[in-house]
Amino acid sequence: MTYYHKLLKLCEFDEAELLSQKERIERAFQILELGPADMEIAEARIKKYFDTGLLGVRKAIGVWFKELFDLVLSREEGKKIIYYGYPPFQYIGLAIKAAAKSKNDFYVGCPEAVISQTLGQFFHKLLPVLEAGEDAGLPPGHAMCSLLQVKVGALEKGIIPVPDLSIATSYFCDMGPKSDELLQYKFGYPVEYIDSCLDSAWGTWPEYDHETVRYLGAQLDKLFCTIKDKFAIEINDETWQQGRLIAGRLYSAINKLTGLLAADPVPLSVVDSELILNFPIGCTGSVMDEGAEAIEILAEEVKKRVENGFGVAPKESPRVLIVLHSISDPVVNRLIEDAGLAVPSTMALLPPPPEPESYPFTTLGEKRAEKAMFGGAYHSTYGMVKRIQASLKYADVDGIIYNYPFACRPFVCGNKLTKLHIENETGLPTLLLDMDPQDERYYSIGALRTRLETFAEMLRARKAAA
Secondary structure (H helix, E strand, C coil): CCCCHHHHHHCCCCHHHHHHCHHHHHHHHHHCCCCHHHHHHHHHHHHHHCCCCCHHHHHHHHHHHHHHHHHHHCCCCCCEEEEECCCCCCCHHHHHHHHCCCHHHEEEECHHHHHHHHHHCCCCCCHHHHHHHHHCCCCCCCCCCHHHHHHHHHHHHCCCCCCCEEEEECCCCCHHHHHHHHHHHHHCCCEEEECCCCCCCCCCCCCCCHHHHHHHHHHHHHHHHHHHHHHCCCCCHHHHHHHHHHCHHHHHHHHHHHHHCCCCCCCCCHHHHHHHCCHHHHCCCHHHHHHHHHHHHHHHHHHHHHHHCCCCCCCCCCEEEECCCCCCCHHHHHHHHHCCCEEEEEHHHCCCCCCCCCCCCCCHHHHHHHHHHHCCCCCCHHHHHHHHHHHHHHCCCCEEEEEEECCCHHHHCCHHHHHHHHHHHHCCCEEEEEECCCCHHHCCHHHHHHHHHHHHHHHHHHHHHC
């Protein structure tokens, strides 16, 4: 038995896969600098924090390993590589894959999400990557985004390949394109910058300025031209729809699971539901082939739990909506339930709000830019606040936990406005929980536990008095 067999068998790799993929797996772990001791750590962490009694959970973790291998080996396996930032612009990665003559010729994805999810969650080995990112141009103590430090550090350490194109978007985060400019200087790869404006007037969402849409639409159309020129891939309305269809089964399975999580008691830990949140956001490869099956299996298992009245927290526990998870530290996600709170919903799992009647824009870029405005986050802080508020009709909750990364300007700048507006409009207590989805050095587990336990006690008192 090879040193990684026990771990990967736990994650539903079968003997045939382990034999046929032996060279790939060993080469990937060599690049990642992961050895026998790391396999033992990952196995212990997965068994401790994740519900490995559920086949769907084990398969979902296995899919993440396959995405990691695809990413790390993409250059050596002769693929063209296109990276996009986090969060991506709608279905852009899937549209590229759908339009490509051969999907196997391309790796398209968000490397920092894949690295955080795997090296962080499973191996607890993200710190060396973060430190490499700090040393390479994103220094500590300056509120630099840890997700971008992961990307810079992973490139600097050589654990992810240099791309053929990076898509840098400033419509949500201004630090993303600045980091890509640094990487463009260091590694020489081309970057397509997509600019926009996140300064729509307070109180206007879901209305929007048509010129803002035209500007972002022109930026997207420019990107489509670049992709056609560099890779002979033409993105149009048809291929964009094909991209959506690729993810159709995945989203259908996610929606089914989301509906089951509304039960009382809540039948699945937030630690386990987190595994699927970045499937459609960070990946376009193995996840699209095998992720939907894993979630479908998980949904059937959770359905049986609901029928049997099984819950990860006691029935009638205070229920909370989480705005943001940790994508690298299951300890943070587990703290919420340890405090006696049930998590039936997260922002990432909720359906989007109904869209108003569309304006007659003409180009594909303009049409996609308009759709983005309806989502709220790309519109303004007010749009994001109203998006959270609108989502509450899908989630019967007693409170909200607004986890915000200290070094993420789009989230941190609007957190107090979000709290005040939601509490005034809905009466739901909102806990602002400063943390970081990638860097455990930003928070103290003890301090987070104290704040969560206090919030939970307050919610229990409110329920008892109601």
